Amino acid sequence: MSTNVGWLAQVDDFLDAAKTQSKAYKTNSIVMTMGSDFQYQDAHVWYKNLDKLIKYVNARQSQGEKVNVFYSTPSCYLKALHDSNTVWPTVEDDFMPYASDPWAYWSGYFTSRPAQKGYIRRSNNFLQVCKQLTAMLQTERTYETPNRVDYLRYAMGVNQHHDAVTGTEKQHVADDYIQRLSEGTDSCQHAVNDALTRTGIATQTFCNMLNTSSCAVTEQSTNFITYVYNPLSRSVSPWVRVPVTGQAYTVTDPDGTTLESQLIPIPEEVINLPGRNSEATFELVFQAADLPPLGFKGFFIQEQTAVKAAQHSIKRSGQASLSSELVKLELDPATQRLGRMKQGGVDVQVNQTFMWYHGYGDANGSKWEPPQRPTGAYIFNPVGEAQPVEVKSVLTLDGPLVKEFHHSFELDWVSQVTRLYRDQPYAEVEWQVGPIPIEDGKAKEVISRYQTDISSGDLFYTDSNGRQIMERRRNHRNTWTLNVTEPVAGNYYPVNSRIFVKDESNQLTVLTDRSEGGTSLSSGQLELMLHRRTVQDDQFGVGEPLNETEFGVGMVVRGRHWLVASAVGDAPRLHRDLAEQMFMGPQLTFASANGMTLDMWNSDTVVKQFTGMKPLPANVHLLTLEMYKPDRLLLRLEHQFETGEDVELSLPVDVNIQDLFTTLNITSVVEYGLSADRPLSDINRFHWDHDKSNSMPKNFRRAAQETYRNTEAEADPLTVTLNPMEIRTFVATYTSPYPLPTPPGDTQQ
Known part of the structure; x- marks a missing residue:
């Protein structure tokens, strides 16, 4: 734009573009966005030219043009739209999938880098475990950063980038994302160990390669302890699988009861995974029944010298069905694939x-x-x-706790295990693809x-x-x-x-x-x-x-x-x-116990279980529990059901949070916005007139008159009402029997 001819032509082009774009807008305020990949690298040059563009376009107003250009922000633009008193159309669908040309649908990234997507999901699971335990047991001083939780928190934040979890980055960038998650996980594991120590249990080992059926502690120890932590706000009874090398084991729960267990041979396709460093040939399966909410149970596992035939799965090569108490699967006799489910x-x-x-x-x-x-x-x-x-080929494994179909395929880079667990209302399909x-x-x-x-x-x-x-x-x-x-x-x-x-x-x-x-x-x-x-x-x-x-x-x-x-x-x-x-599966930790006897396990000196909170109602999820400041907690509660989904569970529900946690006594709460950056009372949102004011989609009825509040229950400031799909965020003051660690160089908490 250094010559008159140049800027005259560009002003004309800009005016034409603005007029064309305005035809798609509801008001006379339109946003001319600036920005794109690979385009903007010298701010001085760009702003110098934008200053000229604004000057020369606005100068055309003296010639009758009705275009006025100025620098703005999204919030200013939104206010201009609101102030126009326009009745707005509503859109009830989303924008997936989208395409940039007729043969370029951007739907590949929904799957790209599936290992990374899985690792990010598991890392979030562990981050919630880390935040919960360090909050309940008061082992990290948040806002005096970086603390050991923050490394994983930051890594998870970076991995939410639109070219991270999507799998649309270069390989060396993907490697960096994974390294950040790995280092953050390691940091959080140290924090979790310190928190668990406050409950009285010894330092634990984390087996990060369980997805390859590998764990040095369980493979190399004749006796070991497995602690199973439940990050959910209600009791669950998950099935636990640990890789082992022996032929017989006993599993003892916190009450001293010997649990029924089963040995399942690890599929050859898993044993032969590239890079797998493990001698395990079996997985020991047992149920961690009635895990308390935000709590754990320990299980003492001993290798036995005498092989127990009843513990081993029975191989039945010709069996064409699997049955549990709740589910039955049948193979298609013509294809040997899964064919029917009851x-x-x-x-x-x-x-x-x-x-x-x-x-x-x-x-x-x-x-x-x-x-x-x-x-x-x-x-x-x-x-x-x-x-x-x-x-x-298909191999059928039968047993008292879990039954499995092991499928091998003509393409040797695909395999699958389909299984039924006792008393579980689903069939699990564990797939393996690659190379x-x-x-x-x-x-x-x-x-x-x-x-x-x-x-x-x-x-x-x-x-x-x-x-x-x-x-x-x-x-x-x-x-x-x-x-x-x-x-x-x-x-x-x-x-x-x-x-x-x-x-x-x-x-x-x-x-x-x-x-x-x-x-x-x-x-x-x-x-x-x-x-x-x-x-x-x-x-x-x-x-x-x-x-x-x-x-x-x-x-x-x-x-x-x-x-x-x-x-x-x-x-x-x-x-x-x-x-x-x-989404929020149990977290397993391990400790070798070669010198421990069953009598020692059954003694009162060994901590075997911990309960962190009272169970929430069946339709409420504890979305967040973490330290907010040294004397504050951040708490989010989520109603999991939509309006009309279930006769009972889609109703509003009241939750009293005062004595919800066993180690934290909530004394007061202030409701915050979802992002927890300011109190809800400080947020004043625009109200919009729209063309479906009386028929909004059921999950977007957010106006005050459409949001149910139990005024009698909420007269207690520590009782909150949740409506379907609602998330409410609170910053809480509390007391705890556990002191926060003293900051370095400080003599007071």
Whole structure:
């Protein structure tokens, strides 16, 4: 813009752009956004030219132009819209999936880097454990940073970046994200150990490779103790699996009772995982029954010399079904795949198949040409139909506690274990995919497809960040007519915790242990993408293919799905509870106890259990418990159900938080905004006139007159009411029998 001719032309272009853009806006205030990847690197040059642009555009007002330009902020722009007294349209759907051109749907990143996505999910799980224990047992002084919790907190924050958890970063950047999580986890493990020490238990070891069935303590000790901590605000009874090398074990609970246990052989595909450093060939399985909320129980495990046949699983190569007290699974006799599921009076066909899509853009072919674009970290662009993976063999393992199908496939880089636990209302599908071969130059995107006989038509449902359930309709967008150019990728949605299909009677829900891309491409069908490996960059800035390797080969990923077949009316209370258990699983710690006898374990000198809080109502989740300041706690409570989901659990609920925790006596609370940066009383939000004032979506009725408050209960300042889907945030003062650690150089708390 250094010459008159130059700036005259650019002013004309800007005015044309502003007038064109204004046609899509409701008021005469429009936002001309500045910013894009790779474009802005010299602020002085940019602001110098923007100053000129603003000056010369506004000068045109003397010639009759009606465009006025000035620097602004999002908050100022929002105020201008509010002050216009406009009646606004409402949008009830979200914006997934989206495309930047007809063949470039940004639905690949819903699955990209699945190992990283799983690690981030597990890291958040442990961060909540760390924050809870250090708050309850007062071992960290928050706001005197950095403390040992903060390292993992910061790492989790960085990993929420839109090019981190999405899997759309360069490989060396992904490595850095993982290193930050690893270092943060190590720091939090030290903090958790200090907190546990205050309960009276000895220093614990964390087995970070349990996802490869590896743990040095359990493999190398004849006797060991496993503590199982429950981060949920209600009692749960999870099944525990620990890798071992022996042939017989006894498990003793805190009451001195010998528990029933079972030894399950580790699949060959797991034993042969690249980089696995373990001698374990079995997993010892037992139930940690009735774990208290925010508490733990210890279990004393002893290796025995005499092999107990009843403890070993029975191999039945010809058995075509598994049955527990609650669920029955049957194999399809023609394919040997999972074929049917029966649960609670519901009998549904569930044909499960591993498949893979050939992604567009071959390494050995010619360079791609627009308008097509290769499948990559962002883009999912399949070529043709998904190819099925045929079953090679099935091994059935029977036992008193857990029963399993071990599937091997013709493609040796895919395997699966399907299992039923006693008294659990789900079937667990543990999948393993990788190393995905690309020697043929083809990108591959691996899916698990569940075909049912449920008449779902073109509807299916996914969660929104683990909370609201979103109705999805195949080949459809609520606010415009969709031109279907990508019938597969254009129907993929992010699945953070669950996806389901239903008809008038039955529902099949699949819960995931990490974020995955998912869809329903035909009536009764569910499809989830598990892993992907590409051979070309999709030209959106990463600059390299999505080609993860480890130990010299393509990365291997293990994950889990929980399948729940239910009547439609029973489904919400099942999948809401199970999704919470999947998201906030138990934390295991270990300690060698080779010198300990059973009598020593049963003595009063060994701390075997701890209860951190009273159970919350079944529809309330403790979302946050952490130190806020040295004399303050941050507490968030979440109502887990939507309006109308359940006759009982969708109702408002009252919670008294005064004596909720066993080690913390809450003396007063101040309600804060969700981000906990200011008291709620200091927040004054705009109220908007909209065209559906009397028919807002059920989960967005946030006006005061539509929010129920139990005024009688809330007369007690420590009793709060939660409405469906509501999260309330409090900063609490408290007293505790545990003193906070003294800051370095300070003689007072």
